[in-house]
Amino acid sequence: MTRIIQTFAEISDQYDVAFVDLWGCMHNGLRAFPDAVAAMQGFRARGGKVVLVTNAPRARGPVAVQIDRLGIPDDAWDSIATSGDSARAAMFRGAVGEKVWFMGEAHDESFFEPLAIIDNPVPVRKVPLDEAEGIVCCGPFDPHADPDVNRPEFLYAKTKGMKLLCANPDIVVDRGESREWCAGALARLYTEMGGESLYFGKPHPPIYDLARRRYAALDGAVSDPRIIAIGDGIRTDILGAQGEDIDSLFITGGLAAAETKTTDQPDPAALDDLVAAEQVTPTYAIGFLR
The missing domain is CATH 3.40.50.1000 (HAD superfamily/HAD-like)
Structure with missing residues (x-):
């Protein structure tokens, strides 16, 4: 109770x-x-x-x-x-490969800054989807767009066996009175489509x-x-x-x-x-x- x-x-x-x-x-x-x-x-x-x-x-x-x-x-x-921080540690240990397709906004670029606590970090670099080994998802490109707009890219990634590293498991947040989609909504969609999503935040x-x-x-x-x-x-x-x-x-x-x-x-x-x-x-x- x-x-x-x-x-x-x-x-x-x-x-x-x-x-x-x-x-x-x-x-x-x-x-x-x-x-x-x-x-x-x-x-x-x-x-x-x-x-x-x-x-x-x-x-x-x-x-x-x-x-x-x-x-x-x-x-x-x-x-x-x-x-x-938790997801970055996994990325620099190679959880989704060296060449990654990045999903997120400009303010999320700090995700790729070096992490001193990792010995011999994997040299991760951002590449186009068709060159990628995995996906790093900090959030949608447009937080107001329905996650379904990513289905074509996710279908391609799934058929290539890419893992999606989800840096924020939240589905939505409210910015003032406006509700926005988060990375968790994309990871959920990717999983529903048969892809593999890796989570590091709550819960x-x-x-x-x-x-x-x-x-x-x-x-x-x-x-x-x-x-x-x-x-x-x-x-x-x-x-x-x-x-x-x-x-x-x-x-x-x-x-x-x-x-x-x-x-x-x-x-x-x-x-x-x-x-x-x-x-x-x-x-x-x-x-x-x-």
């Missing part, structure tokens, strides 16, 4: 570290949520640690720059673990391993921390927490606002219906992180 809470402070003293999603929890793609920032600042003031765990298909450096620009200050978090284990390592590297980290995952994606943040056997706080006013009938708080019956339909049970729920 999911418990609906009013503020994170009600339960925060039970945890040493929070694995906190960014988009939909801390910001909406345009600006930070002041109440969410204050909640994380308060948690840290009481001794907690905040690891931002995001399916962004970029390294943590560019993500830190982005969230600062959106209004999330340094004192609201301790470290960052990104799907991009899959590699990003949680990275988040734990980022926490362990912090001053004051404890050896067996009490962890809570916070996020608005029931099939990413909450399912991932369930798979890792850690508690979770579901932010219902994000991606699931309509399904949970959230204005300030979720409608209890609507929340129960969503939990039953998804067969994923958050430990706690709240309308917005505060």
Whole structure:
């Protein structure tokens, strides 16, 4: 049974570290949520640690720059673990070959920057699809276009036996009031067509391993921390927490606002219906992180 809470402070003293999603929890793609920032600042003031765990298909450096620009200050978090970092490590170990077809926008090009932690990295280079050994997908070329527009290219790639490395398992995000497709929607389509997609972000284990390592590297980290995952994606943040056997706080006013009938708080019956339909049970729920 999911418990609906009013503020994170009600339960925060039970945890040493929070694995906190960014988009939909801390910001909406345009600006930070002041109440969410204050909640994380308060948690840290009481001794907690905040690891931002995001399916962004970029390294943590560019993500830190982005969230600062959106209004999330340094004192609201301790470290960052990104799907991009986890996926980049796999790419430079040769997961999809040396010659790759890149899917994404210009701001995703940082995905190919060298990764110092990999010994003897594969010399990956971007090539046209007909020369590629695999696909690196950071997102669609046009985030508003239906993923089906990629069917011809995916059919060709599937017949060539290419693997698709998905740098962001999210299906959609809401940028302000506008909903956009993410790399996860393309990877899902490729898999449905019979191709093989490789995932590294939430809800899959590699990003949680990275988040734990980022926490362990912090001053004051404890050896067996009490962890809570916070996020608005029931099939990413909450399912991932369930798979890792850690508690979770579901932010219902994000991606699931309509399904949970959230204005300030979720409608209890609507929340129960969503939990039953998804067969994923958050430990706690709240309308917005505060």
